[in-house]
Amino acid sequence: xxxxxxxxxxxxxxxxxxxxxxxxxxxxxxxxxxxxxxxxxxxxxxxxxxxxxxxxxxxxxxxxxxxxxxxxxxxxxxxxxxxxxxxxxxxxxxxxxxxxxxxxxxxxxxxxxxxxxxxxxxxxxxxxxxxxxxxxxxxxxxxxxxxxxxxxxxxxxxx
Numbered sequence: 001x002x003x004x005x006x007x008x009x010x011x012x013x014x015x016x017x018x019x020x021x022x023x024x025x026x027x028x029x030x031x032x033x034x035x036x037x038x039x040x041x042x043x044x045x046x047x048x049x050x051x052x053x054x055x056x057x058x059x060x061x062x063x064x065x066x067x068x069x070x071x072x073x074x075x076x077x078x079x080x081x082x083x084x085x086x087x088x089x090x091x092x093x094x095x096x097x098x099x100x101x102x103x104x105x106x107x108x109x110x111x112x113x114x115x116x117x118x119x120x121x122x123x124x125x126x127x128x129x130x131x132x133x134x135x136x137x138x139x140x141x142x143x144x145x146x147x148x149x150x151x152x153x154x155x156x157x158x159x
Contacts, residue, residue: 003033003034003038004038006031006036008031008033010031011031016028023086024041026040026041026042027039027041027042044096049102050102051104052103054105058102061103066108066112069112069127073124075126077122079119079120087119094111094114109131128143129143
């Protein structure tokens with residue numbers, strides 16, 4: 001890792017800390033030439049994953065594309081940057097658990113919806129309406145009823 005101040009190529013790791021969710025490592029580094037200290041963040045990157053779209057077209061997995069889709073669903077909703085990153089990590093962890101080099105867009109969408117359902121119900125409905133191509137109000141209502149049914153079931157279990 002190059003120093004951000006003097007561009008020297010050698011830096012040493014002074015301290016490493018794993019994030020609370022275990023998905024990243026924050027390292028404190030020091031330049032061996034000028035002694036400037038800085039932090040880096042290491043995250044697992046999904047490599048060699050192909051997403052098979054509905055039309056059969058294949059494209060490489062993109063964290064940016066996933067984030068854009070989630071941000072669109074979460075538009076004008078309240079959330080923190082930390083909770084958003086945790087959501088992305090949860091989705092990617094589930095993708096990694098599949099242990100495959102190829103994933104269909106349908107499987108990816110289901111994973112995203114599973115996590116959005118608990119993260120933000122409104123964002124979940126927004127995402128589901130686009131992902132499942134709701135054609136009319138009835139489909140929208142069916143999805144809302146599923147959400148409400150699950151909510152009622154959880155309340156009964158708590159009592």
